[in-house]
Structures are given as structure tokens and as C-alpha cells.
Amino acid sequence: MRLYEHLPLPMDSQLFPIAYNTLLSLITEEGINASAREELFGCTFGRDSAITVLKVLKVLERNPDSSLIDKARLLNMCRRVLTTLVNLQGREINIESGEEPGKFIHEYRKDKYDHLVNNERPWYIYPDGKLRNYDSVDSTPLTLIALYRYWQVTGNENFILENFPAIELGLEWLIKFGDKDGDFLLEYDFPKTRKSGGLLIQSWTDSNESLRQADGRIPPYPIAPVEVQGYAWLALKLWADLFQKTSPEKAVKLLAQATSLKKTFNKKFLFSDRGFIFPAQALDGNKKQIRTITGNPLLLLWTSYKEDGILESVLENKHVESLVRRSFLPDLFDPDGGIRTMSTLSPTFNPGRDSYHNGSFWPKLNGEAHEGLALWGYTEEANLLKQATIKALAYFNTPVELYQKGDNGDYLEFKSTSGQTGCRQQAWSAAVALDLLA
Numbered sequence: 001m002r003l004y005e006h007l008p009l010p011m012d013s014q015l016f017p018i019a020y021n022t023l024l025s026l027i028t029e030e031g032i033n034a035s036a037r038e039e040l041f042g043c044t045f046g047r048d049s050a051i052t053v054l055k056v057l058k059v060l061e062r063n064p065d066s067s068l069i070d071k072a073r074l075l076n077m078c079r080r081v082l083t084t085l086v087n088l089q090g091r092e093i094n095i096e097s098g099e100e101p102g103k104f105i106h107e108y109r110k111d112k113y114d115h116l117v118n119n120e121r122p123w124y125i126y127p128d129g130k131l132r133n134y135d136s137v138d139s140t141p142l143t144l145i146a147l148y149r150y151w152q153v154t155g156n157e158n159f160i161l162e163n164f165p166a167i168e169l170g171l172e173w174l175i176k177f178g179d180k181d182g183d184f185l186l187e188y189d190f191p192k193t194r195k196s197g198g199l200l201i202q203s204w205t206d207s208n209e210s211l212r213q214a215d216g217r218i219p220p221y222p223i224a225p226v227e228v229q230g231y232a233w234l235a236l237k238l239w240a241d242l243f244q245k246t247s248p249e250k251a252v253k254l255l256a257q258a259t260s261l262k263k264t265f266n267k268k269f270l271f272s273d274r275g276f277i278f279p280a281q282a283l284d285g286n287k288k289q290i291r292t293i294t295g296n297p298l299l300l301l302w303t304s305y306k307e308d309g310i311l312e313s314v315l316e317n318k319h320v321e322s323l324v325r326r327s328f329l330p331d332l333f334d335p336d337g338g339i340r341t342m343s344t345l346s347p348t349f350n351p352g353r354d355s356y357h358n359g360s361f362w363p364k365l366n367g368e369a370h371e372g373l374a375l376w377g378y379t380e381e382a383n384l385l386k387q388a389t390i391k392a393l394a395y396f397n398t399p400v401e402l403y404q405k406g407d408n409g410d411y412l413e414f415k416s417t418s419g420q421t422g423c424r425q426q427a428w429s430a431a432v433a434l435d436l437l438a
Contacts, residue, residue: 020069034049098136101173107133108132145234167239186232200218202223203223207357211281211292230299233314236254240254302372311376337392360404361402361405366432
């Protein structure tokens with residue numbers, strides 16, 4: 001049964017070059033900025049950088065001989081991004097910045113950080129005058145995946161050998177520091193003894209409203225986000241493959257961790273909603289499910305692993321169909337917008353244009369979900385998501401950070417109650433557009 005009639009695809013001939021040129025304009029000596037320099041996120045972000053690299057590598061892998069893109073330039077960008085992330089990898093424990101050995105960076109600014117330090121609780125600045133913040137639970141597994149995929153696409157073994165110590169440190173972080181309480185899941189915390197400011201929510205939907213409950217409170221720490229379990233599981237599986245040849249004992253350790261993570265995930269995260277088995281948004285510090293319906297569980301399909309023709313994710317295969325069907329009910333999927341960050345049925349859903357992570361649409365989320373759906377053979381759903389995303393980006397004629405739908409069905413750019421607007425030149429949005437259009 002068809003979910004929706006297929007919509008006409010607005011293949012604006014200018015959208016591809018706009019996305020491509022935007023991506024090129026964001027390239028820096030250190031890799032790539034998350035957004036334009038004059039915009040709020042015009043600096044290095046670990047999560048954004050890793051996802052942008054993964055999307056660019058996917059484009060290059062599927063279109064190795066395309067005349068529309070400069071393959072060498074994009075591969076050089078990917079390499080510089082990964083080198084920078086390795087150079088910024090945590091080396092010591094610093095609770096004021098969130099730094100831990102092996103943890104990859106969240107945000108790096110050499111300047112333009114006044115808005116983060118001129119407030120009631122200033123963010124930590126290192127003695128060299130630079131802001132290095134590590135308040136991200138997903139930058140590490142995402143960077144580990146990006147490093148592996150770069151090796152897969154390029155075959156550059158020297159690059160991997162040069163960065164092997166950083167890879168081992170990152171994998172050790174997943175097991176030692178990322179798992180706060182020894183239950184095999186990745187969690188984040190915000191220490192009560194920390195004096196500096198930082199991010200209270202440390203998954204990709206890192207605004208407070210994304211996890212704030214109906215009573216206004218943020219759940220108790222440590223918090224285990226749903227999609228991060230998929231990232232960590234895939235990182236462990238991929239690098240276990242490589243270690244099978246070089247260090248079988250390490251491979252066994254990584255596979256054991258991945259197996260225990262998957263078992264715990266399927267035991268702790270799943271619940272029934274409207275007749276469908278669906279993963280919770282997160283587990284709180286008491287291991288209680290946060291049952292807000294979000295688009296994030298679809299990212300579990302994006303971080304899938306295939307061996308000998310068998311596809312799997314951290315979610316048991318028998319629940320994949322239920323996940324997809326629930327995700328495409330009207331409260332979460334809009335044929336003109338894509339997958340919402342949060343269901344319209346949630347008590348914390350915000351229909352306004354000031355909705356950042358609680359009901360808005362993100363090309364980033366749509367693009368990852370599209371890739372996962374296509375991988376699992378959900379062609380119709382993948383095409384619907386592709387159409388919705390391209391339609392919205394064509395409307396704005398630029399790779400915007402996020403958007404919302406108005407009462408009349410029109411598209412609205414994000415604008416907070418304080419006047420902050422969304423970025424119009426976002427790296428991972430540009431990379432998603434290239435992937436969808438290439």
C-alpha cells in the first residue's frame with residue numbers, strides 16, 4: 001500500500017552547483033567549517049565534520065568518474081578534516097571542557113567565541129587562548145566511522161597507519177569513558193563540580209528543548225541517546241574487522257563490546273507505541289526510557305553493517321519494519337518537509353519557527369535517514385524523503401541548516417525568540433544535497 005502519491009521532484013538545475021560551491025566555500029586549511037564564517041557556526045565541529053566527510057565519501061564512492069565534482073579536491077578536504085580531528089583529540093581529563101583521553105572534539109574556535117564566554121557561566125578557554133570543547137558523546141564514534149570509510153574509499157593504508165594511535169585511543173574511549181556505568185551503552189554526563197559552561201545536552205539535537213520534559217526539567221544524568229548506540233556499535237564492528245588481521249585479541253574485545261551493546265540496547269530501549277515497536281529517545285540516569293517519539297531512531301539504519309550479504313544494525317532485524325512504519329505516520333513524516341525531529345503528538349512539540357530540535361526539519365536528519373532506508377530496501381520511503389528534502393532546499397535555493405512548515409504549508413526559516421536565525425550555508429546540508437542529487 002502506498003503511503004503517499006509521489007510528488008513532482010523539483011530538480012532545480014542550479015541546486016547541485018549551489019550545494020557544491022557552498023561546500024567548497026566552507027573548506028579551510030584545517031578542513032571545513034560547519035557553516036559560513038560570518039554565521040554562528042563558522043568554525044570546526046567534530047560531529048558536523050565527520051558527517052560531512054561521510055556524505056562526501058558516499059558521493060565519491062557512487063560517482064567516481066563524475067565531471068561535476070573535483071574528486072581530488074574533495075578527498076583532500078576529507079583528509080584535512082580527519083587530520084584536524086585527530087590533532088584535536090583529547091589527551092587528558094579536564095572536566096571544565098569535557099576533555100577525556102581519546103575523545104574527539106565537539107567545537108573548536110580560535111576566535112569569535114564572545115557569545116560563549118560573555119555570559120553568566122563562561123565556557124572554558126585553554127591557556128593558549130583557544131576554545132576547545134568536548135561536550136559531544138557522538139563525535140568520537142562518528143569520527144572513527146569516518147576514518148574507516150576514508151580508508152575504504154581511498155585504500156590509503158599509510159594514512160590509517162599514521163593515525164592508528166588516535167584510532168586505538170578513540171576505541172578505548174568508547175569502552176572506558178563513553179560507557180559511564182559499565183552497562184555497555186554510551187552515555188554523557190555534566191559533572192556537578194564543573195564550574196564552566198557547556199552543553200547540557202550532548203547528542204546531535206543538543207538544544208535543551210530537545211530533551212526537556214513536559215515539567216520543564218532535563219532528565220537525570222548520565223543520558224544514553226538512541227542514535228549514539230548505533231554509531232558506537234558500528235564503529236566497534238568496523239574496526240574489529242581490521243583488527244582481525246593485525247591484532248585478533250583486540251578484535252575479540254571490540255566484538256564482545258559490540259555484541260553486549262546490541263543485546264543491552266534491544267532489551268532496554270524498545271517499547272510499544274500505537275501498535276509499533278519503537279526505540280525510546282534516550283535512557284536517563286535511572287535507566288528509565290524517555291519515550292518521546294523522534295526521528296533519531298531512523299539513524300540506526302544509517303549506521304548498519306553488512307557482511308557476506310547479511311545486513312544488520314544495532315536494532316534487531318525483526319524490529320526494522322516496525323521502526324520504518326511508525327516513522328512514516330503523519331505525526332513524524334511530512335511529505336513536503338521530511339522526518340520531523342519530534343512528533344507533533346509530543347507534549348514538548350513546538351510548531352513555531354523557533355522550533356530548533358522539537359518538531360523542525362533538518363536536511364541532515366533527512367539525508368542520513370534516506371541513506372539508511374535505501375540500504376534496507378525501503379525504496380518508496382527513501383524516495384519520499386528524498387523528494388521532500390530536495391523540494392525544501394530548492395525553495396530556499398541554499399543548503400539551510402533547518403526549516404519549519406507554516407500554517408499555510410509554506411516553508412519557514414528558523415528564527416529564535418531572541419532573533420537568532422538558522423545558518424543558510426551549512427556543510428552537512430550541502431553534503432546531503434550532493435548525495436541526493438548526484
